[in-house]
Amino acid sequence: MIAEAVAALRRDLNLPVDPTRRGPVPLDRYFAELNVSHQAFPVLTLGTVADALRADRVAVDDLGDPALPLAGFLFFAGRIGRAFVSAADILPRRRFSAAHELGHFVLHRASMARFRYDTDKTLLEADAAADPMEAEANRFAAELLMPEEVLQARAKELKGEYPTCPRTVLAYRLASELLVSREAMRYRLKQLGVGDDD
Secondary structure, eight states, X not given: OHHHHHHHXXXXXXXXXXXXXXXXXXXXXXXXXXXEEEEEESSOBHHHHHHHHHHTTOOOOOOSOTTOBEXXXXXXXXXXXXXXXXXTSOHHHHHHHHHHHHHXXXXXXXXXXXXXXXXXXXXXXXXXXXXXXXXXXXXXXXXXXXXXXXXXXXXXXXXXXXXXXXXXXXXXXXXXXXXXXXXXXXXHHHHHXXXXXX
């Protein structure tokens, strides 16, 4: 279901995967096409988000503990959205957090309130049993940022250079190219069965 949603999004926005293109997925283009702005705050808390929304004249009820640290926050009204991430996180995590929030916007907008926030924990730690929407947003981010077509193409290239394609080596190369964490890349490669077990 998630893979199909990401494929449909790519088609709808005319942003197809080109396995020959090097570099990260142009996440900014997805945000722009979906009319979702995104911003990184040096310290992301419920309080900083509430202040930013109020500065834009958005009526914000009590969101909760203003000191609560966040990994990401999504606010939307109709077809317009705002995503917030923590600038204190390293770039791969910020990109994953942003894609995760975009996943909530695409997948869950119809079934959630005007906002959704993710507490400051490793995104791969999302408990699918406790909150299936978090697991879906993580899968969306993985599908979007680490397209299977690109992973397969790079595995084929590595296998052409060497008689084997060790998953750890492939994960290291791809994480650098796609600006994601090596941990997330290793997980995605293993999930797809791409590369040889180490």
